[in-house]
Amino acid sequence: MNKEDNLLMGSVPRTFFSYLVPTIIGMLTNSVYCMVDVMFVGNCIGEQGLAAFNIAMPIFTIFSSVGLMLGVGGAVTISVLIGLGEKEEADRVFSLTVVSSFAAGMLMSVCGTLFLRLLSIALGATPELLPDVMDYLRPLQYIAVFYIMNNTMQVIIRTDYNPKLVMAAAVAGNGMNIFLDWLFVSVFGWGLTGASTATAVGPCVAMLILSFHYFCRKNTLRFRTDFFRMEYLKRIMKNGFGTFILEFSSGTVVFLFNAVLLRVSGQAAVAVYAVVSNIAYVGKGIFNGISQAAQPLISVNFGAGNKERIKRALRFAMLTAIVFAALCYILILLFPKQLLVFFVGNDSTLIKIGIRSLDVYFISFIFTGINTIYMYYFQSVESAKVNIAIALSRGIVLIAAGLLIFPFFWGETGVWLTITFAEVFTLAWIIPVKRRFDRLNQEQMLLHPNI
DSSP states (O other), rough: OOOOHHHHSSSHHHHHHHHHHHHHHHHHHHHHHHHHHHHHHHHHOOOOHHHHHHHHHHHHHHHHHHHHHHHHOOOOOOHHHHHTTTTHHHHHHHHHHHHHHHHHHHHHHHHHTTHHHHHHHHHOOTTTTTTHHHHHHHHHTHHHHHHHHHHHHHHHHHHHHHHHHHHHHHHHHHHHHHHHHHIIIIIIHHHHHHHHHHHHHHHHHHHHHHHHHHHHOOOOOOOSSOOOHHHHHHHHHHHHHHHHHHHHHHHHHHHHHHHHHHHHHHHHHHHHHHHHHHHHHHHHHHHHHHHHHHHHOOOHHHHHHHHHHHHHHHHHHHHHHHHHHHHHHHHHHHHHHHHHHHHTTTHHHHHHHHHHHHHGGGGGGGHHHHHHHHHHHHHHHTTTHHHHHHHEEEEEHHHHHHHHHHHHHHHHHHHHHHHHHHHHHHHHHHEEEHHHHHHHHHHHHHTTTOO
16 A cells, blocks of 8 residues: 555545654654753843843744745645546645745845844843844844744654654754754853754754655656746635744734733743743643644545545544643643753742742643644545634634733733633634535535545
């Protein structure tokens, strides 16, 4: 049985977990390096360094939002075309995705380097924190093209039946980042510039590993020179736009949280949010990994019209996300102080604020997992309008509304409750939409049994 037939006819649980395990390992190492960044900045540089780091953090979401929009949008389109048996068109979409990612990365690298000060101010740097924010951003802007392409190619190569190489690239890149964090920040004492330089090296190493997919001729997707089709570019953007919104809005949410917390509680609360958001980033990365593991299975079978296999794949992904979310929240309730000490040392003020914030903020986690799976499901079946609506709802609209209202009544606690509010109300409207979507699909099957 070849790789494509395995997606169409192989065991759904076995196929899902063959993508899930390497994807989760890769996501975990990515999340670990993010936490290590925070740990070294918090312990070796201090509160001001941590605040500057958190202000600069949205740059990662800007890069990843572009890279993942093209990667996920391209992967969904490629998978559906493969399910339809249109291999040459899938090759054209692959080629267009790679070229678009490179062009976007070069543009952002050049513009960010030339206008670094303006970028730092736009991200919210105060005059006191501006030099530190610029120090952190500078090395990242030099390699923006590699960061963006790494995000794109990880999704594409996973779709091209090589999730293990994607895992190896993530482990190697993130492992190098962790090692260099220790060397540059702890040993050499290079401060935020050292932490940023370590982060900049990671995607370059990962891209080198990913290139072996093509050097060793493991690829089934081939590059074509006659790749440009405006309708395919629109389709890629449409299929990936929900991911773009969610990723981009996460940077906006960090900006909004920082602004509200500075007003309500002060710099210490912003430093705590750097810890909280990075722990949440780990969990959200796992949810994304679960969803991305199910994406090829769902999209290829959607193209082939195998609706029962789509339902089974969705069921396995949803159950995995719920179990993971429940375990995470239990661990946070049991060991909040230990988590905080890891990041901020023995700072009693930050630990006190942090324990309260962790308990409240992570009530949202199970709802976050469910909504993430639903969002990627609608994306995988090319239902772009629902996918985009979910991303807007939970990514920015309801969060902005919560941050506007809740702190007025409950102060800092209201800030931490905002995510739960956004996720619960999003799920409340997703459920009837999903039922209607299933009903329409069932009616289509009755009318056209050969679809």
